[in-house]
Amino acid sequence: MTQQVPSTEPELAGVRNFRDVGGLPTVDGLRVRHGVLFRSGHLAHATEDDAAFLASLGLHTIFDFRNAADQKLEGPDVELPGVRNVNLPLSDPADGAEFWEMVRNGDLDQLRGILADGKGAARMIASYRTIVRERTAEHSQVLRALAEDSVPALMHCAAGKDRAGISMAITLLALGVEREAIVADYLESNAKHRRYKVRRNGSADTAYTPEVMELLSPLFDARAEYLQAAFTTIEETWGGVDTYLEQGLGLTAQARDGLRERLLD
Numbered sequence: 112m113t114q115q116v117p118s119t120e121p122e123l124a125g126v127r128n129f130r131d132v133g134g135l136p137t138v139d140g141l142r143v144r145h146g147v148l149f150r151s152g153h154l155a156h157a158t159e160d161d162a163a164f165l166a167s168l169g170l171h172t173i174f175d176f177r178n179a180a181d182q183k184l185e186g187p188d189v190e191l192p193g194v195r196n197v198n199l200p201l202s203d204p205a206d207g208a209e210f211w212e213m214v215r216n217g218d219l220d221q222l223r224g225i226l227a228d229g230k231g232a233a234r235m236i237a238s239y240r241t242i243v244r245e246r247t248a249e250h251s252q253v254l255r256a257l258a259e260d261s262v263p264a265l266m267h268c269a270a271g272k273d274r275a276g277i278s279m280a281i282t283l284l285a286l287g288v289e290r291e292a293i294v295a296d297y298l299e300s301n302a303k304h305r306r307y308k309v310r311r312n313g314s315a316d317t318a319y320t321p322e323v324m325e326l327l328s329p330l331f332d333a334r335a336e337y338l339q340a341a342f343t344t345i346e347e348t349w350g351g352v353d354t355y356l357e358q359g360l361g362l363t364a365q366a367r368d369g370l371r372e373r374l375l376d
Contacts, residue, residue, distance in 0.1 A: 121164055125156035128271035128305040132279065132296055137287040141375045147263045148374055150279050152271035152307060153177060155186035162189050165265070170194045172261035174253055176201045176274040184211050185269065195261070199249045201242055201274040214327065215312050222326045231329030235273070236340040242277050243344040250281050251360040257282065258362075258369035270307035272300040272333050277341055284352050285362065285370055290342070300333040307331055 123129050129152075133145030149168065153175075157165065175188060178200035188196060213225060225231070257264060266282075268274035276297050283293045299305065309327060311318035349355035356362040 123151075123157070123161045123164065125158045125161050126154055126165075127152035127307060128300055130296075130299065130305075132283070135283065135288050135292045135296060137375065138289055139287060141287075141371075143283070143286065143288065144374055144376045148257075148279075148282070149263070149265040150271055150275050151265060151267045152305075153181070153185050153267055153269050154188040155182075157189045162191060165189075166191050166194075168263055168265075170263050170265055172197055172256065172264045174199060174256075174264060174266045174275075174278070176249075176266070176268040176278060178202075180211060181269045197252075197256070197261075199252065201246050201249060201268070201278075202238065210330075214330070215310065219320075219323060222323060226326045226329065231326065232334070232336070235329055235334070235337050238273070239277060239337050239341045240344045242274065243281075243341045244348060247359050250278060251362065253278055254282060254285055254356075254360060254362055254370060255366055257373065258366040262373045270300070270331065271305075272307070272331075273337075276300065276333065276338065280338060280341065281360075282370075284345075285356055285367060286374055287371070294335055294338055297338050298333050298335065 120130060128150070130150060131145055132148050132150060133143050135143045137143075146168070149170075154161075154165070154173070170191065172195045173188065173191070175196060175198045177185075177198070190196075213221065217225070226234075253266075266275045266278050280293050280297060283296070309319075309324070309331060311323070345352060345355045345359075349359050356367065
């Protein structure tokens with residue numbers, strides 16, 4: 112029996128960007144069931160109380176989309192009893208270890224050279240397109256697992272915004288959730304209490320200046336144009352969502368029906 116999550120969103124001390132996507136409407140009048148599909152940032156810093164809350168959700172599977180660079184930086188997820196952990200590294204939206212080195216230690220000239228004049232946003236858009244085009248095996252594995260037995264499930268990456276955001280969007284597309292609702296959920300990652308905490312080395316008066324934070328903002332924002340780039344890539348590459356699911360991800364009609372049966376009310 113799937114447990115219902117509290118109606119009030121929990122205040123988790125060590126986990127950012129947690130939420131239940133239950134309630135999102137589909138184009139045919141159904142809604143995503145509460146208590147079956149969750150998303151968040153990484154679980155490496157979860158407190159004992161955080162872990163107890165997550166354990167209370169009755170999770171079957173946690174999908175961790177971080178790569179080795181992310182895990183080296185933050186650490187492994189806390190272990191929850193009886194929960195299956197599946198690590199499916201997706202290409203990092205900003206080049207893994209090199210990205211974190213730039214964020215933590217890049218000086219102003221370096222950041223300007225890499226991110227100024229729209230280059231930061233362009234970098235993110237390119238990464239979203241690449242993840243959709245090249246990570247079809249991983250996204251297929253997630254959807255097939257959800258259709259078969261892996262519910263309730265939690266999807267996360269480092270910040271819970273990009274890789275988890277794309278994977279959640281693809282799952283919601285497969286369920287027939289309204290496009291506007293998918294974008295609205297994605298943009299929830301911009302809430303102050305959800306955002307990834309940027310950490311930089313150096314003194315506060317030089318490491319976190321307004322210009323530095325403005326240069327970094329495209330990397331840590333959830334922007335509708337990023338997710339739209341993913342949708343556009345599906346259209347350009349496969350001609351539409353149904354063909355993408357069938358040919359790109361190999362999702363059968365039976366599997367799609369299984370998804371809807373498990374995740375929709």
